[in-house]
Amino acid sequence: MNIILLAWKNIWRNKVRSGVILAAIAIGLFAGTFLASFLSGWMVGTVNDDVNTHLSHVQIHNEAFIANSAIDAFFMKEAVEPKIRAGGISAPMSSRLRVTGMLASPHKALGITVRGVDAADETRLSTIHTLIPDSMGSFLAEGERMPVVISRKIAEELKVKLRSKIVLTVQDAAGEMQSIAFRVGGIYKTTNAIYDEANIFVRYSDLLPYTALPEGAVHETALRFDDLETCELIAPTVTELLPDMKVQTWGELNTMLGMSLAWTDMMAVIMIGIFLLSLSFGIINTMLMAVLERTREIGMLRAIGMSRGRVFRMIMAETVLLTLFGSCIGILLGVCIIIPSMSSGIDLTFLMGDLFEDYGFGSVIYPVLNMKMFVQIICLVIATGILSAIYPARKALALKVLDAVRH
Amino acid sequence: MNIIETKSLCKIFRDTAQEVYAVNNVDLSITAGEFTAIVGPSGSGKTTLLNMIGGLDTPTSGSIIVDGKDISTLSENETTAFRLHHIGFVFQAYNLIPVLSAKENVSFIMELQGRPKAEIDSRASELLGAVGLADRMDSRPAKLSGGQQQRVAVARALASRPRFVLADEPTANLDSKSAANLLDIMVKLNEQEGVTFIFSTHDPRIVAKARRIITLEDGGIVSDRSV
Ligand SMILES: Nc1ncnc2c1ncn2[C@@H]1O[C@H](COP(=O)(O)OP(=O)(O)O)[C@@H](O)[C@H]1O
Ligand SMILES: [Mg+2]
Numbered sequence: 001m002n003i004i005l006l007a008w009k010n011i012w013r014n015k016v017r018s019g020v021i022l023a024a025i026a027i028g029l030f031a032g033t034f035l036a037s038f039l040s041g042w043m044v045g046t047v048n049d050d051v052n053t054h055l056s057h058v059q060i061h062n063e064a065f066i067a068n069s070a071i072d073a074f075f076m077k078e079a080v081e082p083k084i085r086a087g088g089i090s091a092p093m094s095s096r097l098r099v100t101g102m103l104a105s106p107h108k109a110l111g112i113t114v115r116g117v118d119a120a121d122e123t124r125l126s127t128i129h130t131l132i133p134d135s136m137g138s139f140l141a142e143g144e145r146m147p148v149v150i151s152r153k154i155a156e157e158l159k160v161k162l163r164s165k166i167v168l169t170v171q172d173a174a175g176e177m178q179s180i181a182f183r184v185g186g187i188y189k190t191t192n193a194i195y196d197e198a199n200i201f202v203r204y205s206d207l208l209p210y211t212a213l214p215e216g217a218v219h220e221t222a223l224r225f226d227d228l229e230t231c232e233l234i235a236p237t238v239t240e241l242l243p244d245m246k247v248q249t250w251g252e253l254n255t256m257l258g259m260s261l262a263w264t265d266m267m268a269v270i271m272i273g274i275f276l277l278s279l280s281f282g283i284i285n286t287m288l289m290a291v292l293e294r295t296r297e298i299g300m301l302r303a304i305g306m307s308r309g310r311v312f313r314m315i316m317a318e319t320v321l322l323t324l325f326g327s328c329i330g331i332l333l334g335v336c337i338i339i340p341s342m343s344s345g346i347d348l349t350f351l352m353g354d355l356f357e358d359y360g361f362g363s364v365i366y367p368v369l370n371m372k373m374f375v376q377i378i379c380l381v382i383a384t385g386i387l388s389a390i391y392p393a394r395k396a397l398a399l400k401v402l403d404a405v406r407h
Numbered sequence: 408m409n410i411i412e413t414k415s416l417c418k419i420f421r422d423t424a425q426e427v428y429a430v431n432n433v434d435l436s437i438t439a440g441e442f443t444a445i446v447g448p449s450g451s452g453k454t455t456l457l458n459m460i461g462g463l464d465t466p467t468s469g470s471i472i473v474d475g476k477d478i479s480t481l482s483e484n485e486t487t488a489f490r491l492h493h494i495g496f497v498f499q500a501y502n503l504i505p506v507l508s509a510k511e512n513v514s515f516i517m518e519l520q521g522r523p524k525a526e527i528d529s530r531a532s533e534l535l536g537a538v539g540l541a542d543r544m545d546s547r548p549a550k551l552s553g554g555q556q557q558r559v560a561v562a563r564a565l566a567s568r569p570r571f572v573l574a575d576e577p578t579a580n581l582d583s584k585s586a587a588n589l590l591d592i593m594v595k596l597n598e599q600e601g602v603t604f605i606f607s608t609h610d611p612r613i614v615a616k617a618r619r620i621i622t623l624e625d626g627g628i629v630s631d632r633s634v
């Protein structure tokens with residue numbers, strides 16, 4: 001009968017009480033881990049959606065363009081793209097004109113940003129072309145005359161359909177107003193409603209003549225890598241290759257998004273920490289009850305010769321075992337529920353409708369179980385168990401042997 | 408040789424107003440192999456005296472020599488170890504660990520002593536056989552009668568191979584038949600194995616089984632006779 005086995009038997013003296021605290025630990029650990037991986041998955045999903053559809057991992061502009069988005073803050077495509085390729089970077093890349101203007105139908109006019117793109121480059125770079133259903137046209141397909149790709153949201157606002165004629169008005173580099181007639185060639189929808197409100201695409205060659213800019217002039221070059229980690233590795237190289245340009249990563253382009261991702265993991269750990277703090281009060285309470293109702297027995301054990309150290313270790317072992325066992329159940333729950341949902345995803349449309357998309361988030365969330373965080377959580381739970389054990393164990397030592405054996 | 412010797416042993420409890428001489432100037436010698444009853448009315452100081460001899464309570468004055476060692480000079484940890492290795496205890500109640508079987512309860516004390524596993528196993532079985540519980544070794548205390556529990560406690564007290572066993576009113580919670588049975592077992596162990604027993608009681612039928620009877624009144628010895 002070693003002390004661990006005795007402690008284990010002692011835990012099951014009061015099955016209900018131990019069961020309740022075990023459930024609290026297990027559900028708490030599971031809920032914490034689930035919440036953390038859910039939040040993490042939500043953020044990573046949102047970032048990837050935005051990166052894949054429009055943000056890309058890295059964008060390159062003129063310093064001046066960052067400040068005022070002016071049409072004359074352009075650079076030459078040939079001055080940038082070859083340098084990047086020469087630097088050994090083979091990631092998909094697209095250079096664009098990017099101009100703000102008005103888009104008008106007979107019904108209404110909207111302020112928008114128009115990108116003049118090379119359809120082939122853009123198709124390699126982003127997934128936006130996949131977000132146009134077959135019934136909604138194509139992404140600037142060859143053979144179409146003056147096509148424009150707009151979002152479903154813009155189409156609804158302007159009350160236009162596929163093939164409708166709409167007029168784009170921009171101010172060219174010389175300050176002249178230019179009105180250009182386009183036909184709706186494709187209607188897309190991303191998961192980011194804010195983006196959808198104001199972004200349209202036309203061919204580079206269709207837009208250039210109305211900008212008063214030289215052939216080859218662009219406002220931005222976008223790059224997309226395999227994933228966020230690769231981006232982190234390669235982005236600094238791009239910056240080095242282009243010392244005169246402003247090179248920004250997705251997190252700098254959308255600072256909210258960048259910060260959210262960084263904070264989500266930390267927030268999850270903080271939340272779990274707070275939860276564990278309250279859990280530790282539960283553990284202390286349970287163990288204190290367990291010690292106090294055994295006053296006589298602990299006194300008897302001390303009387304027959306069990307040392308203070310052994311009594312202390314016995315109570316510590318009971319508490320730590322309880323915590324460990326609860327954690328194991330929690331981890332098992334987590335593995336059984338979180339891991340399958342990581343690939344199947346959790347569709348929140350039933351809960352919130354399109355609310356998430358209206359704020360720029362995807363509504364199917366793929367939880368991401370961050371191993372480092374998972375280990376952190378387990379360590380925190382165990383530390384909580386050990387810390388919560390100390391007080392009840394000390395209480396057990398404070399019991400007077402004589403009080404216990406006297407009648 | 409005396410295994411226990413008290414000299415001018417006093418224990419005074421000081422309440423708010425009055426002083427109670429629970430044990431008053433007791434000089435007592437116990438030799439190995441005795442079977443001694445300490446008797447006296449309730450409040451006469453039996454428990455206090457046994458607690459001091461067992462190192463559970465400290466005297467106000469006087470000394471207790473066990474095996475030539477003054478136990479009042481030991482530190483707390485030393486006293487605990489001393490109890491573990493030299494003294495067997497049987498209390499009136501709450502003797503056993505409820506989550507352990509009879510055999511595990513008896514083994515437990517030998518494990519605390521750090522004895523080898525094989526010895527623990529055979530000695531626990533042997534002792535439970537000696538107290539007539541060979542067939543109840545795997546029962547938990549709750550499944551045993553009060554008398555059977557006290558017999559397990561006696562087996563546990565002997566398991567550590569103590570110099571003597573202290574039993575404070577071991578039959579107080581038992582019916583007369585179980586009480587007589589427990590005493591018979593103690594007598595047998597005393598006679599066959601030479602275990603020294605010192606027990607307190609106020610039950611006259613139990614007293615009759617003792618070979619030395621020490622009577623206390625108001626904390627002092629009023630008679631000490633061997634039969
Ligand atoms: N902790 C204590 N505080 C105060 N008085 C006590 C305490 N323990 C025992 N006494 C007193 O000491 C006397 C002897 O008690 P005790 O040794 O328990 O007698 P017995 O075991 O013979 O009944 C009694 O008067 C009792 O009230
Ligand atoms: Mg008493």
